Amino acid sequence: MAPPPAKRKAPAWKGQHPHRNKVNATPSSTVSVAAMPRRPSLDGSTTNKEREMQAEASRRMFSTSADGQQAMPYSSLDKVLDPDLLRALDKMGFENMSPVQQKVLSELPSLSTDCLVQAKTGTGKTAAFLLPALQNLLHGKRPPKGKVGILVICPTRELASQIAKECDAITACLPKKMECHTAFGGTARASSLNKFLTGDPTVLVATPGRLDDLLGEERVRDKFSHLKTVVLDEADRMLDAGFAPAILKILKHLPPKSDGWQGMCFSATLPSGVHDVVKCVLFPGYVSLSTMDPNETPTVDRVPQFAITVPSSSQTFAALLALIRHEHSQDPTDFKAIVFGTTANGVGLLYDLYRQALPEFKVFELHSRMNQNSRTRTTNEFKDATSGILFASDVVGRGMDFPNVGLVIQLGLPSAADQYVHRVGRTARAGKDGRAVMILFSNEAFFVNANPALPIKPYPTDLVSKAPEYQRVIDSALTHVEEEAKAKAYQAFLGYNKTYLKKLRLDTKGLVQLANEYARAMGCPEPPLIEKRVVGKMGLKGVPGLRIGTRSNGD
Numbered sequence: 109m110a111p112p113p114a115k116r117k118a119p120a121w122k123g124q125h126p127h128r129n130k131v132n133a134t135p136s137s138t139v140s141v142a143a144m145p146r147r148p149s150l151d152g153s154t155t156n157k158e159r160e161m162q163a164e165a166s167r168r169m170f171s172t173s174a175d176g177q178q179a180m181p182y183s184s185l186d187k188v189l190d191p192d193l194l195r196a197l198d199k200m201g202f203e204n205m206s207p208v209q210q211k212v213l214s215e216l217p218s219l220s221t222d223c224l225v226q227a228k229t230g231t232g233k234t235a236a237f238l239l240p241a242l243q244n245l246l247h248g249k250r251p252p253k254g255k256v257g258i259l260v261i262c263p264t265r266e267l268a269s270q271i272a273k274e275c276d277a278i279t280a281c282l283p284k285k286m287e288c289h290t291a292f293g294g295t296a297r298a299s300s301l302n303k304f305l306t307g308d309p310t311v312l313v314a315t316p317g318r319l320d321d322l323l324g325e326e327r328v329r330d331k332f333s334h335l336k337t338v339v340l341d342e343a344d345r346m347l348d349a350g351f352a353p354a355i356l357k358i359l360k361h362l363p364p365k366s367d368g369w370q371g372m373c374f375s376a377t378l379p380s381g382v383h384d385v386v387k388c389v390l391f392p393g394y395v396s397l398s399t400m401d402p403n404e405t406p407t408v409d410r411v412p413q414f415a416i417t418v419p420s421s422s423q424t425f426a427a428l429l430a431l432i433r434h435e436h437s438q439d440p441t442d443f444k445a446i447v448f449g450t451t452a453n454g455v456g457l458l459y460d461l462y463r464q465a466l467p468e469f470k471v472f473e474l475h476s477r478m479n480q481n482s483r484t485r486t487t488n489e490f491k492d493a494t495s496g497i498l499f500a501s502d503v504v505g506r507g508m509d510f511p512n513v514g515l516v517i518q519l520g521l522p523s524a525a526d527q528y529v530h531r532v533g534r535t536a537r538a539g540k541d542g543r544a545v546m547i548l549f550s551n552e553a554f555f556v557n558a559n560p561a562l563p564i565k566p567y568p569t570d571l572v573s574k575a576p577e578y579q580r581v582i583d584s585a586l587t588h589v590e591e592e593a594k595a596k597a598y599q600a601f602l603g604y605n606k607t608y609l610k611k612l613r614l615d616t617k618g619l620v621q622l623a624n625e626y627a628r629a630m631g632c633p634e635p636p637l638i639e640k641r642v643v644g645k646m647g648l649k650g651v652p653g654l655r656i657g658t659r660s661n662g663d
């Protein structure tokens with residue numbers, strides 16, 4: 109039986125913090141770095157080469173901290189963080205703190221203070237919330253075995269898995285393994301619940317839907333009786349109209365805030381109203397930290413951003429093909445790109461189409477119409493890929509860390525400017541460079557002028573005039589795409605754009621005409637059939653141009 113781990117020294121940070129006076133709230137500046145290595149594997153183990161590459165990236169990625177001074181090495185926190193956490197960070201190649209990590213670890217009155225933290229995409233917020241929470245667990249009153257000490261809630265399944273892997277890497281050197289469990293939809297409820305109930309889930313990373321479902325059981329609620337920290341990652345998204353009801357229900361099932369658990373809210377975008385909604389998680393008097401100047405562009409400084417406007421939706425496919433070919437010709441080495449579409453079925457169509465139109469590229473698809481196993485497999489494959497094109501919906505629009513993505517393309521209107529920022533944040537991560545291009549058709553072009561804070565410029569090369577030569581490739585590729593896939597994309601196009609009629613300056617008749625143009629662009633000889641009940645649900649009953657009926661192999 110190994111001797112019990114030596115009693116851990118109380119952290120020096122309870123006294124004067126060695127760095128507190130050196131860091132203030134001026135915006136960070138970061139420099140581009142060499143390619144980021146493959147991420148540490150699940151247990152945090154990395155080969156020496158990978159570790160050195162990450163360390164090199166760390167040295168250069170955050171060569172200036174949030175206040176323009178030299179970034180602090182983690183080795184300087186030997187009196188702040190547990191030595192086993194520091195050892196794991198060293199193995200992961202986290203040699204210097206990122207600006208947000210430095211702020212959180214050196215500016216909070218204590219590591220158990222409630223905080224609202226804003227930092228640009230790809231700058232290490234995950235470790236910035238895991239480290240204080242884990243330090244408190246290791247050096248505070250540890251919850252009894254089997255009880256949850258840290259609860260992290262995030263918007264998507266893939267992000268929950270990613271945060272759990274980072275937690276496993278950071279705790280990999282602890283003398284006693286710290287279990288980090290996940291709870292999200294699409295996975296077998298019974299088996300993951302059984303593991304959770306019989307295991308020692310010191311950390312749980314969950315999406316709201318599944319967590320809310322599980323908390324309906326008394327035996328699950330009992331596991332949270334000694335909760336120490338609750339983190340909302342992508343906090344503005346977690347507290348928006350979509351997720352807030354589930355978050356409030358979850359909080360009702362947890363011990364009351366008066367029990368003293370720490371709340372932490374993190375995001376790259378924090379709209380002004382966020383201060384009203386974080387009250388459900390943060391104590392009054394919580395500390396706000398930001399590595400961004402209020403007037404700074406919300407996207408990562410180094411990312412040149414462009415927009416291409418095509419006359420109508422029928423030129424979108426050819427314009428996208430021209431753009432990918434042009435961007436690849438400018439930087440053919442390790443060409444790794446993400447193309448965001450607006451709906452799952454629209455993304456599925458893009459994947460089917462460009463697999464044919466771009467046979468020399470490895471293409472991937474990720475969206476909510478796929479089963480979880482396929483989503484997980486594709487996520488891991490694209491994380492490890494050195495090149496390829498991922499066609500994705502917003503299921504990976506926030507938080508997801510795909511190393512070395514050099515280009516993000518967005519087709520169609522993002523749901524909001526903040527979503528645009530998060531999508532762009534899938535490139536230029538960890539200090540690396542990146543580029544971002546939007547392809548909009550004329551009705552959507554208002555987005556650029558409506559968001560002057562976004563540094564979006566016209567794309568420097570005229571691709572629209574080249575579209576006809578690419579249209580031939582698209583037309584040929586479309587002959588290999590199933591009619592049902594086109595019909596689903598057509599229906600999704602109607603449903604998505606119906607919510608933006610006012611912004612698109614369209615009436616329902618104009619919307620159907622636009623959708624029918626899109627159908628022609630997909631090579632449909634006539635608009636696909638759409639069921640009467642679907643037309644009714646969309647509020648398009650009686651609008652001319654629709655073909656009402658049941659498709660032979662439709663849903």
Ligand SMILES: Nc1ncnc2c1ncn2[C@@H]1O[C@H](COP(=O)(O)OP(=O)(O)OP(=O)(O)O)[C@@H](O)[C@H]1O
Nearest residue numbers: 166202204205206229230231232233234507509538
């Ligand atoms: N101190 C560090 N040294 C080296 N690499 C780091 C450091 N901190 C984070 N990284 C790496 O930087 C990348 C981005 O980290 P992370 O995903 O936590 O960013 P984020 O700020 O949460 O991004 P987003 O806003 O998109 O959620 C990851 O690959 C992570 O491993």
